Amino acid sequence: MKIKTKILTVTLALSISSLVLADSYPEKPISSIISFGAGGNTDVGARILFPKVEPSLGTSLTIINKPGGGGWVGWTNLLNSKNDGYTIGYINTPNLITGYLNPIYKRNKNLDDFELIANHVTDYGVISINKDEERFNTIEDLVAYAQKNVLTVTTTGANGDDHIAMLKMNKKYGTQFVPVHTTGTAQQRAALQGGHVDVSFSNVGDTNVAYKNGQLKILSIMAPERSKFIPDVPTLAESGFPGVVSWSARGIAAPKGISDEQLKVLTAAFIKGMNNPEHLKKMDEMGLLVDIKTGDAYKEMLLAEEAGVTELKSILGW
Secondary structure, eight states: OHHHHHHHHHHHHHHHHHHHHHHHOOOSOEEEEESSOTTSHHHHHHHHHHHHHHHHHTSOEEEEEOOOGGGHHHHHHHHTSOSSSSEEEEEEETHHHHHHHOGGGOOOOOGGGEEEEEEEEEEEEEEEEETTOOSOOSHHHHHHHHHHSEEEEEESSTTSHHHHHHHHHHHHHOOEEEEEEOSSHHHHHHHHHTTSSSEEEEEHHHHHHHHHTTSEEEEEEESSSOOSSSTTSOBTGGGTOTTOOOEEEEEEEEETTOOHHHHHHHHHHHHHHHTOHHHHHHHHHHTOOEEEEOHHHHHHHHHHHHHHHHTTHHHHTO
């Protein structure tokens, strides 16, 4: 009887402790590391979202920009932070994944080192050409031309989503795309519109406004279905080129080891904030697709992307 009473007392104490934690967390502001500079799509998206999340948390989310290393300056800071629930951050793929799969960096980190909270944005890839291009005007024309001729392709950096998508096209459809890496969207756009490269692999969020303004042509979207932002642009699959899907995903994570109760509080607050009508409206205006995924669904999405990169290891020289 005494043993049963002792077990019951301990169990009750643990249950009360969990309830107290859930009721009291968070007790102070939460730092959020953005692994890219102020003014970029990740930073802007966070600043639109966070005010809609803070009321549910009852505290502020403080943005700390830590650019550099293709995102790994910030992610290293995040992973080295205390797993006390008071430091979270955005994780951007595929940069995060290529950063630990690339053997040159000798990183011993992977997805298992993060506690996944929620995916925020999935920005699908597009294939664009100069508005005055005359050699090809459809994705079918472009692929046929690129199978016989070498074409330069601008990307936002080596081993990023644009570069990976280009390599997938070369591997699956025998195109002869050669990358011309840039430091970001502005330089990438200038190269295409200035006629310095033949093709651009980029994202809906980076190009939809320029497309609507007639500054460039988007031939195809590398997504499972058409985008609501550019509904007249066909997918690669419906144009006869299935098997190449590309995206840049941005979500929120914490260092591994935060408590289950803290994870529940954070996840619930971010889901509510992401579903806020004003947040959704502003993200729509930017051409950014809010794509809420949590738990196993979020992990499966990232593991699928990891598998896609792994298939290209030999082409990447890894």
